[in-house]
Amino acid sequence: MLDKCPICLNSDVQVSRPAGGHLAYDIECKRCGNYRISETAASMYLKNYGPLYLLSAAIRNRFEREGRIELSTRTFETLLDSVSKPSDPIETIDLLLQHIFRKTGKISKSVVFTENDYPLLFAEDVNEFYHYLKLAEKLNLIEPKIIDTSEREYYLTLEGWKRIFELKKNEIKLRQAFVAMWFDSNLDDAWENGFRSALLECGYDQPIRIDLQEHNEKICDKIIAEIRQSGLVVADFTGQRGGVYFEAGFALGLGKPVIWTCRADHIKDLHFDTRQYNHIVWQTSEELKEKLVNRIIATVTNMPLK
Ligand SMILES: [Zn+2]
Structure with missing residues (x-):
């Protein structure tokens, strides 16, 4: 044991x-x-995995x-494949505020943090975690329940509450996710059981794609408007459609998170300029769904609050 x-x-x-054995x-x-x-x-000797x-x-x-998740060698590797920290201290502090909000839902309730809570903020150790608590306190976003004690029990302040309110306002827009992909019937299953299903599971209740075959001026305006409205763009390069490169580039220019994917049999055709991005390589829609959920949870820090 x-x-x-x-x-x-x-x-x-x-x-x-x-x-059940x-x-x-x-x-x-x-x-x-x-x-x-x-x-x-x-x-497994985990140290080999980063x-x-x-x-x-x-x-x-x-x-x-x-709630509880299941790890096998397979899910495990995709999880490892997709983990990354929030990109800046502001995002890290937002994670902290969202955690307190999820736990309490009330400004008059507090949360106790222990030295075991550092993974909540993707901190490397407990010192880094306490540093973020101190920063959030200095910014007047959280306040300790009892001053001058080593106990780390915190409330959201009114400022912290306002920040949650701001994040929630943005969340309405964030619930839409745009999938840029080849509009071909051989990808219908991947759309339905891969992209769409993964996005729904992550709280994006409006996953959309727009038929590129009807491409004309109007659709192009519509695509631009929809990308602007989206909290996340997933770009799938199966079939190497020019529109997908355009949409991914446009989303990156707007500072939106973009997740790059490609079916295994098309990965060799990827354009040189985008090879630097870490593509999710998939073969079946089930595999695509699993990898996409892991990548979103691990990398998209502003995913919809559930
Ligand atoms: Zn552990």
Whole structure:
């Protein structure tokens, strides 16, 4: 039996075996959250897979939003493949405020943070996490329940509440996601069970694509308007359509998050200029869905609040 969390190596864990003879462990880790991991995945020498704190952060953030997740060697690699930290301190502090808001929903309620909570903010260790708490306090976004104590229990201030309100206002726009892709019937299943289904699962209740075959001046204006309205653009390069390159470039220019994808049999045709981006390579719509959900959760810090 395991005596520590195979992800963060914390020994403050509850480990049990799932019923039904699964070759897996159910882990309740105070740092990473609750997850089920297959024996094979748990026995892998994780250090080969990059910084573990990012994996711990990806699992914890997903647990906070969706409850326990399941990790096999396969899902595990896609999760590792897709983790990255918020890009700046403002986004990190927004994550903190959103967490307090999700936990309390009330300005008069507070949240206690412990040294096990650093993965919430993709922090490397507890010192980095406490540093963000201090910054948020200095910015008057949170306030401690009791001053002059080592206990870290915080309320959102009225300023913090206003910031949540701003994020929620933007959220209406953010609920739309635009998929730039080849409009071909051989991608209908990928649209329905891959792109659309992954976006719905991540809280984008308006995933859209526009038929590029009807391409004319009007559609082009419509595409530009829809991209402006979207919180996220997914660009799929299967079929190498010129429109997809245009739409991805336009979205990048507006500062929108763009996720790059391509079906495995078309990856060799990718244009030189976009090869530098880390494409999700997929073969089936199920694989596409799984990888896309992981990538969105790990990289899109302004995803819709659930
Ligand atoms: Zn852990």
